[in-house]
Amino acid sequence: MCRLFAVTSSEPLVPSTALKALDVMREGHDGSGVGLFLTDLGGRWEDYKNLPTLSGIFSDDGLRELDELMISKGFRCEDEVLIRPTFEPPVGTPKRDNYLIRAYNIPTEWEDLSQKNIGFRLLETRMKLRQQGLANEAMTVFSFWYDVMMLKETGDPLAINDYLSLDSQGISSRIIMAQGRQNTNYAINLYACHPFFIQGFSTMTNGENTAFVPIREYLMSRNFLGYTGYQSDSEVFTHILHYAQNQLCLGLPFYKHIITPLMDNELESHPNREILKLIKHSCRPLVIDGPNCIIGCLPDKTMFMVQDSKKLRPGVVGGRVGKFVFSSEECGLDVVVPERNKHLDFQPMKYDTVCVSAQREKVEKWSQWEALTLQN
Amino acid sequence: MESVGSINPSKLSPKDLLWRILWDKEKCRLCGRCTAVCPVQALDLGVQRKRVVNIALGITETPSNVYGIFHGIRQKTDLSHLCVGCGMCELVCPNRAILVVRNEEMDKARFHINEGGNPRRRGGRRNNPASLLDAIKFTRISMLTDPALDAGRHEFEVRTLLGRLIPAEDMMKITREGGYLPPVREIYPLMIGSMSLGALSPNMWEGLQMGVAYLNEEMKMPVVICSGEGGCPPKLLRSRFLRYLILQIASGYFGWDEILRALPEIKEDPCAIEIKYGQGAKPGDGGLLMWHKVNQMIAAIRGVPMGISLPSPPTHQTKYSIEEAVAKMIQSMSMAWDFRVPVYPKISGSTTTLAVLNNLVRNPYAGGLAIDGEDGGTGAAYNVSMDSMGHPIASNIRDAYLNLVKMGKQNELPLFAGGGVGKNGNLAANALALIMLGASGIQIGKYIMQAAAGCVGSETDRCNVCNLGICPKGITSQDPRLYRRLNPDDVAQRVVDIFLSFDQELKKIIAPLGRSTSLPIGMSDALGISDEAAARRLSISYVV
CATH class of the missing domain: 3.30.70 (Alpha-Beta Plaits)
Known part of the structure; x- marks a missing residue:
């Protein structure tokens, strides 16, 4: 099981901010690799957005x-x-x-x-x-x-940070997503390291994707150039997000409905049951059935977290105005936003999608039971 | 010495037969039940002569004969009365005085069942117990990398879709701009396949319908059943239970006159319409209901005279080309219900399956494709068709699924697989193997007959007289003296038991694979087999 940490902050942060948080969650990763996704860049990179x-x-x-x-x-x-x-x-x-x-x-x-x-x-x-x-x-x-930088490498996250002197390279960003890898059943391959990226969308995942093969087959058969690779079973989560937003023009709340649709009897009482049922049918091969916590970032710099339909993986969101953290464990939040009101920390459950927009004012929470608006 | 009579080429001794009847004179109480129950009159109940040689102890008296008689049975050996091994005599014998055993070597009768130049015809199955599906294992077990789910406690949603699914991009466009969305049914992935009223007795058919209705209305399991090619009783057509029925139309169009007449009075749409182009057990043959079974009721429902054999043509007579036939039929049937009912073809497994599939992919009204493999059963067919014609279902369904994947249509045209599923009792394992190879749902027939009604047929040529209307269990007979042996309520109860236990076993398979809320269609990474060639052919793991 890997560990995930993501922060969205009004002030640019150096990469080690996230890597230190991963380090306190060391019990959940084995130091076999790290991946970093940085966006909303700071410093001199502001000019190159x-x-x-x-x-x-x-x-x-x-x-x-x-x-x-x-x-x-x-x-x-x-x-x-x-x-x-x-x-x-x-x-x-x-x-x-x-x-x-x-x-x-x-x-x-x-x-x-x-x-x-x-x-x-x-x-x-x-x-x-x-x-x-x-x-x-x-x-x-x-x-x-x-406005995106990424780095993936095998080895211990903090040791890699020191080795590459990341903090002194003039790299900083307002959004950082980082994964500490727990090497399980896949050979270490840099393309298998989270986070994954396509056209401004990025996600990282905790947990194995048991429905990987049919999802991969479905995405690859869309004949979209970027839907390829899949050295990791989690890469499909990024591509499903991209597919939902860019191909189907469905907003973030629909992502949850695609990957973990409500059951048929639950849908009956949903105000948008007609469209949700159609989506459930047409996107049937994209349903994830495994235990997954997904943290991701949209091109508009919205950061989000969703859980699988059984909420089998850890994930918590908390922070203060101007700085919010999405983390596998509470201790990750404590390292980066110790000053927050801990009572407001939120653990998304099986129906929830939580997100923080680029304004970083609050944690927005949507339940799958809520009414949705279809974009035109 | 008495003459043994003339010997001709087809004169057989009990040793030459497939089944041998052993009878114990000491236990027999001469009740006659065995002879009465035997569907083929293979037992001769009679008075038989015996001689006892009486040898006196003295030297002056000469030995004498005492002639007596005894009452007992004798196995007939003529070809029209061959024992079929059904074992009903054993079932009814109060003293267990009779026993049916298989002869130790291959029977010689098979070389002679072609009198008058008529090859053997029978009902039943392929007479081959081998099953590739039984050899497939589920090898991708979630444990430490992934928490396995709990079959007993997690929430499961075991459903599949029947009907044409619109690609998500087009669906969103239609949602925004309007347009036609084809009907799609959410059903249980295990369905009872096509067995007509006619092939089955009224009690059997009624029992199945009641079981299916109970599963839907009381157990909330959307199980559906296909009518087979024999029409539908008028009351059922006009009832709300029609929604659980897939109406089949096949090349004989039997019963469709009644169905079309009833259209204005039908209150509920049927679940779907299945157009039968082929049957896995006898590809290239049409349906066949032999005259023995065409009684007044069957004749009325089917719209035919009584007492004549009803062979459906091998192909639909409207067929000019695959494009025209399929398109026309699908279009016509869709129009009959104003495009509210999914319509799909059923074909027998064949190397030509992909050609049909590719055609259907281009037909936006095709609601799926059912493929029936060679291990399927039938009420009546030539022995050679059953034994030697057809295509195994596993590779056929796999090829079809991967072909759809190549086209990106794997979610648009659901595939349904049948033919030998559960032939050795492993229903859930066989069904899940086919689903993970790419089937969206599974059709079963023989399994239901065996498990719900106690059919004694086997894969080793036992019974198999479904074609003659003499089914000793009353499952495939139209003779009230026989089908009253079968209580429809009991059949319904068994149907419910079967589906509930299947559901439990299904969860015991998919939960350890980490699946619970979506049917693992095409989850081929979970499958393994110890046959390297089969693994390669099916693109699954080779495990030893």
Whole structure:
């Protein structure tokens, strides 16, 4: 079982804020890996929010391959954080050449394209890099999107933070999602590390997905370019979110109704039973049946948490105006927002979706029983 | 010495038969029940002569014969009275004086049951106890990486969908802009497959209908049953219970005159309409109700004269091409109920299944596809059709599902599998294996006959006289002297027991796999088999 920690704060925070919180939840992860998702960036990266930012790990050859490919496509580098470790890596972490975060100016011929079109081309570019990198393992690309940085590495989260001196690289953000990995049944592979990302959506999950195979088959058969990979059974949760929002134009409250629909007898008394029943039918292969706590972030910087329909995994949300934390355990909250009113901490149960918007004023709670509004 | 009579090629001794009847004179009380109950009159009750040689002890007296008689039974060996092994004689014998055993070597009778050039015809099943489905195990057990669920305490929702499902993108568009959404039924994934009134006795049919109604109305389990090709009694057509019935139309169109006439008076829509194109037990053959079973009631419901055999043609006579036949039939049946009732075809398992499937995918009104494998049963067919024609269900359903996955249509066109499910008693395990291979639901027939009504048929050629109307249990007979042996209330009670116990076993399988609220359709990662070739063929794990 892994441990999850996410914070959304009005003030930018350094990555170690989240990694320290993961460290206090050490009983729930084995230090076999960490994943970081940073968005709503701070510091000098505030200026590049409109530029797609690439995050990944590259060998020296891989870096050359990257440059060749990006230049050939017409991308121009604006700024970067390039970490080239000179020390021996900590136990469990392999020696790698380059950890790269780089903001690009888009090719000039893209400038007249719609945002949707550009978004698709950015995805296409990331998938191309990923595919090319898989061949010789020279490039591992986690994200290529506006205002997003990601890092994944095997080993102990805090040791990796020290090894890469993450806090002194000028990296900070108002939203951080971090997962401390508990290696179970999958070989350690960086693409299997949470959080997962696609076009501004990111989720990380605690728990195994027992319905993984039919969900994967369904997503892959949508013929959408980004619905691929699946080195982890949890990656599908990110793609279901993307599918619901971008393909079906359904807002966040519907996400819960897709992955854990109400039972038929429960639906009978729901004010939106007609549409919910249709969604339940049409999205039947997307129902998760396993024990999962999902924490995620939308492109509009809303952070959320949902539980599976049996609430078999831990998850708690709390904080104060300006700073809210979503965590597997209470002690994660205590490290980062000790000043909060603990009585207001909330553990979402099987019908709940909780979220904090980019304004960070309060924790919004929706029950699946509530009436919904369909977007047009 | 007495003459043994003439010997011709088809003269058989009891040793040449499949079944041998052993009788104990000492125990027999000569009640005659065995001979009365025997459906094929295989027992000769008679007076038989015997000789006792009386040898005196002295040397002057000569031995003499004492001729006497005794009363007893003798097994007939002529081809028209071969014992079918049903064992009813044992069942009724008060003193256990009679025993039916299988002869130790393969029977010779099989080489002769073609008198007059007529090959053997029978009811029943394929006579092959082997089952690939029995070999499939559920190997992905949640334990430490994942808490297993509790079959006894967690909430479960075991439902499947029957009907055409619109892709989510199109569904949202229709929701916003309006348009036609096809009917979809939420049903229990185990359904009673098509067995007609005619093939089954009225008591059996009534018992099944009552059991299904009880499951729906008292147990809240939306179990449905298919009518088979034999129409529907007028009262049931006009009752609220019609909603639990899938009406079948097949190439003989038997009973549809009555159904169409009743349309203005029908209060409830049926669950669905099944168009039968093929039957797994005898692909390429149409239905067959032999004249023995076409009595006044059956003739009236089916709209035919009494006492004639009713062979449905192998294909629908309107068939010109697959596109036309299927589209036309689906369209017509949909129109009859104003597009409120799902309509789907049933075919026999075949290597041509994918062609049919691909056609249905392009037909927006097709509400599913039922595939019946070679291990399915039938009321009447040629022996060769049953034994040698057809396609195993497992690979057929798997191919069909993976083909849908390739097209991204796996949720749009539900697949229903049947044919040999539970043939060796492992109903839940067989059903779940097929669901995890890709079936949305399961149809059962023989299992219900055995478990709900005590059919004595077996996969080793026992009984199998369903075609002749002489079913000794009254399950497939139209003779009131026989079917009154079967109490419809008892059948209904057994149907309820079967579904409740199936539901428990289903939970005992899916809960350890970590599933409870959605049927694990296509969850092939949970399956394993110790046959490497089968594992490869079905794309499941090879486990030893």
